[in-house]
Amino acid sequence: MSSLTMGNRFGQNTSVQSSSNRPNTLTSGHRACQGCGEGLAARCAIDAAFTAAKGKIAVVNATGCLEVVSCSFPDNSWNVPWIHSLFGNTAAVASGVAAAFKNKGQTDVRVIAQGGDGGTTDIGMGCLSGMFDRNDDVLYICYDNQAYMNTGVQRSSATPALARTATTMPNSQYNGSDPETGKNVPDIAMAHGIPYVAVASVGNIHDLERKVAKAINIRGAKYIQIHCPCPLGWGFPTAETIRIARLALKSGMYPLFEAENGVLVGSTPIEDQIPVEEYLRVQKRFAHLFGKNAMPEDIGILQKIANRNIEKYRLGGM
Amino acid sequence: MSKPFATVVEPKTSLNNKTGSWRTVRPEYVHRLPPCNVTCPAGENIQQWLSLAQEGKFFEAWQEMVKNNPFPATMGRVCYHTCEKVCNRGQYDGSVNINLIERSIGDMAIAKGWSFEKSNAHSDKKVLIVGSGPSGLTAAYFLKKFGYNVDLFESHKYLGGMMRYGVPKYRLPRHVLDAEIKRIQDSGVNIICNKKVENLKDELVNYDAVYLAIGASVASSVNIDVESKAIVMSAIDLFQKMEDDSNDLPNLGKSVVVYGGGNTAIDAARTALRLGAEDVKIVYRRTINNMPAHETEIQDALSEGIEILCLRTISSINGKKVILDKMDYDEENGILSRSGKNEMIVADSVIFAIGQAVECSFLQGIEGISVSEKGLIDVDNCMMTGLKGVFAGGDAILGKRTVTHAIGYGKKAAKCIDAFLQGRDYVPNSKNEVANFKKLNTEYYKKDERKEVSRLGNLDFEEKDVSYSNNEIIQEAMRCFSCGNCFHCDNCYSYCPDNAIIKHEDGTLEINYDYCKGCGICASECPCGAIKMTV
Numbered sequence: 001m002s003s004l005t006m007g008n009r010f011g012q013n014t015s016v017q018s019s020s021n022r023p024n025t026l027t028s029g030h031r032a033c034q035g036c037g038e039g040l041a042a043r044c045a046i047d048a049a050f051t052a053a054k055g056k057i058a059v060v061n062a063t064g065c066l067e068v069v070s071c072s073f074p075d076n077s078w079n080v081p082w083i084h085s086l087f088g089n090t091a092a093v094a095s096g097v098a099a100a101f102k103n104k105g106q107t108d109v110r111v112i113a114q115g116g117d118g119g120t121t122d123i124g125m126g127c128l129s130g131m132f133d134r135n136d137d138v139l140y141i142c143y144d145n146q147a148y149m150n151t152g153v154q155r156s157s158a159t160p161a162l163a164r165t166a167t168t169m170p171n172s173q174y175n176g177s178d179p180e181t182g183k184n185v186p187d188i189a190m191a192h193g194i195p196y197v198a199v200a201s202v203g204n205i206h207d208l209e210r211k212v213a214k215a216i217n218i219r220g221a222k223y224i225q226i227h228c229p230c231p232l233g234w235g236f237p238t239a240e241t242i243r244i245a246r247l248a249l250k251s252g253m254y255p256l257f258e259a260e261n262g263v264l265v266g267s268t269p270i271e272d273q274i275p276v277e278e279y280l281r282v283q284k285r286f287a288h289l290f291g292k293n294a295m296p297e298d299i300g301i302l303q304k305i306a307n308r309n310i311e312k313y314r315l316g317g318m
Numbered sequence: 319m320s321k322p323f324a325t326v327v328e329p330k331t332s333l334n335n336k337t338g339s340w341r342t343v344r345p346e347y348v349h350r351l352p353p354c355n356v357t358c359p360a361g362e363n364i365q366q367w368l369s370l371a372q373e374g375k376f377f378e379a380w381q382e383m384v385k386n387n388p389f390p391a392t393m394g395r396v397c398y399h400t401c402e403k404v405c406n407r408g409q410y411d412g413s414v415n416i417n418l419i420e421r422s423i424g425d426m427a428i429a430k431g432w433s434f435e436k437s438n439a440h441s442d443k444k445v446l447i448v449g450s451g452p453s454g455l456t457a458a459y460f461l462k463k464f465g466y467n468v469d470l471f472e473s474h475k476y477l478g479g480m481m482r483y484g485v486p487k488y489r490l491p492r493h494v495l496d497a498e499i500k501r502i503q504d505s506g507v508n509i510i511c512n513k514k515v516e517n518l519k520d521e522l523v524n525y526d527a528v529y530l531a532i533g534a535s536v537a538s539s540v541n542i543d544v545e546s547k548a549i550v551m552s553a554i555d556l557f558q559k560m561e562d563d564s565n566d567l568p569n570l571g572k573s574v575v576v577y578g579g580g581n582t583a584i585d586a587a588r589t590a591l592r593l594g595a596e597d598v599k600i601v602y603r604r605t606i607n608n609m610p611a612h613e614t615e616i617q618d619a620l621s622e623g624i625e626i627l628c629l630r631t632i633s634s635i636n637g638k639k640v641i642l643d644k645m646d647y648d649e650e651n652g653i654l655s656r657s658g659k660n661e662m663i664v665a666d667s668v669i670f671a672i673g674q675a676v677e678c679s680f681l682q683g684i685e686g687i688s689v690s691e692k693g694l695i696d697v698d699n700c701m702m703t704g705l706k707g708v709f710a711g712g713d714a715i716l717g718k719r720t721v722t723h724a725i726g727y728g729k730k731a732a733k734c735i736d737a738f739l740q741g742r743d744y745v746p747n748s749k750n751e752v753a754n755f756k757k758l759n760t761e762y763y764k765k766d767e768r769k770e771v772s773r774l775g776n777l778d779f780e781e782k783d784v785s786y787s788n789n790e791i792i793q794e795a796m797r798c799f800s801c802g803n804c805f806h807c808d809n810c811y812s813y814c815p816d817n818a819i820i821k822h823e824d825g826t827l828e829i830n831y832d833y834c835k836g837c838g839i840c841a842s843e844c845p846c847g848a849i850k851m852t853v
Contacts, residue, residue, distance in 0.1 A: 005762045005845060006806030009373070009825070015810035020821040028333030028817045028833035034839035046748075070332070077332040082786040119482065205812065231837075239838030242813060246761060 006205060016048050016209050023050045023079065030077040031069040035238030035309055037228035038246065039200045040116065042145070044067055044227065045141055045212050050080060052213035053110040053146020058097055062090035062115025062124060063152040066143060080170045088123035090115050091131040094138040102137070110216050112143040118148045120184045120225075132221045134191035139215050139222040142185065145230040153233040156226035157183045159254070161305060163285045165233075170288040181289050189223040190262045196220075201227040203245030207256060207268055214258075227254045247279040252285040252306035257269045257314040270315045336815060341836035345810075345829055348850045350753035354401035354416060359718070360387040364401055364416055365803060370826050371419060371795035374788070383420065384434060386669045387725050388459040388502055389452065389481075391494045394421020395720045395781075396485050398581075406755045406801050406850035412768035414797045422786040424514025430496045434505050441785025443739050444463045445472070447523040451479020452721045453642045453712030455499060455532030457727025457735070458507040464736045469525070473514035475562055475639070479533050480713070481721055483558050484582065486589050487779045508736060518708075520683055527707045528736045530681075530695060531728065534713035538673035540577075543634035543682040549667035553586035554674055573597040575640055577632050579609040584619045586669045591622055591777055593623055599663065601640075604647050609720045616796030618774055619756020630661065631667070642666050676714045690716070696853075700734040700744045701727070703835060710736055757847030760799075762807065769794050804848040810840035 007018025016022055017128040019188050025046040032039035033095035049057050058081045061067045067084050070077040085093040094113035101109045113131075115124060120142040131138055147165045148154040164170055168177040189197045200208040208226060215222040229244040231237065236244055243298050248254040257267035277299055280286040289298045310316055320524065332749040354364040356616040363382060382591035394417055406414030416514030422833060425430075447454045447459050450472040458468045466641050476482055477499050481490065503509055505631060515521060520529060535554030544550055549570060559568060574590040579602035587598050602609055602620070605628050609616060630642040644659040681687050688696045695703060695710040702709050711727035713719045737744035775782030786794060804827070811819045813826055818833040819840065829840075 004764055005807030006810050007806070008589060009806045014808075017807035018821075020823060021824070024817055025332065026817075027795075028830070029335035029337055030816070031332075031335070031337070034835040036815050040813065040839075043815075043817065072332075074327050074330045075335055076329045077334040192672060198466060237838070240728055240843040241815075241837075241839055242843050286628035 002208075013206070015204055015205050016051050017044055017091055023047050023055070025050050025078060025080045026070060026267060027077050029075065031072060032065070033230075033232050033238070035231045035241045036065075037067075037202050038066055038116070038145055041143050041208070041228045043228045044202070044205055044208055045048070045224070046080065046112070046245060047215070048209040048212040049110065049112055049216045050151065052216045053108075056109045057081070057216075058101070058109055058111050060090055060094040060097055060111070060113045061172045062086035062119035063111070063147070064116035064119045066116060068150050071256065082238060087119050089127050090119060091125055091127040091138070093114075093306060094140070094141045095131050095134065095136040098137045108136075111138045112216075113138050113180060114139060115144065116149070117144045117146060118156040121183060129188075129192070132189060132194050137219055139212075139224065141212075142225045143228045144183065144225050144274045145228045145233060147230075147233050149230050149233040157181070158185070162289060163300060164288060165285070175295070175298065176285075176287045176288060178200045179264075186223065186225050186257075186259075190259045190264075192221070193262040194221040195201070196222040196258070196260055198224045199227075199256050200224060201230070201245050201249055201254055201256060203227070203249050204243055204256065206266065208257070228302070231262070233285070235287070236282055240282065244279070244282065247274065247282070250274045251279040252310040252315060253279055253308055255303070255309040255315055257313040257315075264313065267315055270310065273310070276306045319384065321494065332438050336832045337835050338830075338832045340819075341438070341831070341834055342837065343834070343836045343851045343853055345834065345838065345840050345849050346852055347362050347829070348802075349750055351750045352848055353406060354414075356752055357400045357404045359720065359722040360393070361726055361729060362386045364798060365798060368414065368416070368419065368795045368798040369800065371423065371791055372798070374792055375425055376788070376791070377432060384542055384614050387496050388456060389424075389426025389721075391418050391626070392452075392481060392490060392498055393722060393725070394418065394424045395490050395494070398720055405623065405782075406753070406758060406799050407797060409415065409755050410760055410763065410799075411518055411765050413823060415768055415770070415794050418771060418786060419791055419794055423557070424498075425494070425785050426544060426686075429493065430447050433501060434463075435460075435760060436758075437463045437465060437505075439463065439741070441465040441467075443467065443523065444469065444531065445527045445735060445739075446521055447529045449479060449531035449533055449712070450474075450477040450499075450509065451531055451533045451712055452481055452581070453533070453724035453726060453728040453731070454479065454529065455502050456725045457529050457530060457531060457732045458509075458728075459502045459710070460729055460732030461735060462502075462505050462507050462588065464732065464741070466736075468552060470507055471508045471513040471515055472509065472511045475512060476742040477509065478509065479531075480535070480724075483535065484552065484585075484720075486585050486592075486701075487587070488588070488592065488775065488781055489723060491781045509692070511781060514736065515833055516680060518680060520804065522708070522825035523709040525707075526739055527641060527709065529701075529731050529735060530708065530710040530714060531712045531724075531731075532676065532678065532710075532714050534674040534676045534719065536677050537670060538675050539693040540670060540672060542632055542774065543636070543704045545634075545636050548638050548640075548665055551667070551669060553582050553669050556589065556669060558752070566591060569593065570595050570669075573665050574599070574667050575632075575663065576600045576669045576671055578602065578673075579604065579611060580671060581611045581615055581772060582672075582674075583671035584615045586671045587624045588622060589645065590620055590667075590669065591624065592779055595666075597764065599623045599665075600624060601630050601632055601733060602626060603631045603645055605629060608647075613662065621774060622777065627663075633660070635665075638664050638666065640668060674713070678714065692716070701731045702734065703736065706740065709738075727753055748853075750802070753847045758799060758801060759845050761848075762809065762843075762845040763799060766797055800846045802847050805846060807845055809843045809845065810849060813843050815838050815839065819821040
């Protein structure tokens, strides 16, 4: 079958997720919402890391959706050594765990820190920068659902321009999240010159798995950010999670690339670019851009962002 | 007594939390009918044999073909492949070349001498089949498979009916046809040639059921003034003469006019070219878009240099002069009228290909069997005539007249006769919902162009060898979308955020409703529409 599916009958280019004996590091019974992109991304990423490190991994988890849904006392969904830190200190705890393993001579154990965009780009930024600075042997994975979903969809510094959140409600004065705000953490990570930085998406699991597997075997600080659509927070039907992720990729709103030692080394080209409108229109968080009070130039602002991504990260081909 | 530093609780697994209780809609694996299968007049399970071909299991693929159609190599040549017209891939990057794959595997079967699986069914009952066209032979094949004693009478010298007397050699080489007929003969059907049934009543005494597959083998007559030195004949007579007397091919002269717009007209025109004519014209009363002939046939004829004169009828033939009436055609209302203008062309021969009728005078006076005004045998839903135990099908009844349809009739007739002889009613299988393009998620199919091969050969009676190599068969079969039926891509299993799909060691999948929250991602991301969300 000439297809781009997760697996196939012929065993060619199959994903870790398609294997009948994948590790299922995040198992059933977790309390993530229906169609949760983050729950899926976490299982894909940690399964890939587990497979690449032959089972020798330890995971430090920030507070956030992922932690809340996977460890409601006394149940736990993780099938790997796993520790819950505070909201903002995950990178620091992971640095400590890595130091402990080093001290015990167990450098074959690979340490992963993970959290949402709030715990990473806002609250945990200081500890994360420190981890990058010291080049601690940790892979930090940020599951980017672009707002504080767990507490009721408040804006984070990863919320895209013009998106509606509980704290950026469109009204007569404001038009969703201010386009002048926000930060690009993959760029910040690259600026630290750490060995590996990558951006991935649940819309491309093959690529996601490859990047995690590559990162896990690199010594030093690594950062991977994964785009995880949130049906509840973004306002789309639960069955559309992967489709929305795919539209983000195709429109250029979420550029997939990787960088080594601060230098861009690869990107996933867009074959048929679609207008950002196709990505925005299907999400309620952008509904005000299409309502009767919509300003025509709003879509243009987002299209510019997409075009800049395509140019900056060479999504037209390296 | 020392108190513990802190309370310690052993961690428990979230598997205790059966999130299936959240679900309001549930996914289910379904089988939907692929459009190719739905439209196949012979009812082939095309998708299934393409799937086997993908794995290089050509013998198994061939076995799957002959479950419904004993003539794969023939069909791979003369079938007008309605399957390809409706193939969902056609809306994406070109339909799968189903016809050529069928031909290639059919040829492989002949080359390797593959034979039908022996049937263990046995019955003492006897069935007579009249006519050895595609419909009669197919019915014979199935009835033999069901265990009956089958006699088949053919009035001509050779077997095959319209496959031989209606399709020229360059489209269907006789060694291919003979090999596929022989296979049916070898399965134990008792075939007698040169035997015309004169009195059906006499035969009825000896048989438990009769299938009339007598075809439509006489040319329809036309009311045209012919006072001619030109050769005037029907296409069907031309083809028959060429078959029965192949050492003495007719000379049609330099300029030939063929009258008609169907596939037979095209065949006759292209045959005339091969018999040495230099100027061949087809005269057809409506526009080229209205021609009943298949599009590729028309294209092939045009590229061989045949001229098609549309909007004309032949009013008279005088000497070598053919007088044409120019026609007006009201496309919207489908009304055809004479424009009053005439035109004259010259022809050494004129070939009529304006339809064929059923020769059913031998049925006159048989109580129960009725013939319609159009000269076709009347049958009920179970293909039975008014006379109990006498069935009819193929070109002799009302319906579409192609070889593939005839095969379909033959298969259905065999099933109806089987049901009749067992004293039960024939009940067709229930059909699943059709997997149309909207039900697919084509994101997962890599664009991959159809491997097109032109079948246009030289201007002789040899067929052009265009069969795929084994590798090409696999490559082209791989393009099948597998519409409506799981092809084990594992998307559902991989994407389920709740790990609620179980993949067994053998690759089969099962939904674990204990944990399925009913999000529907599996159904959305299923490339082929094999998962349905139900309330």
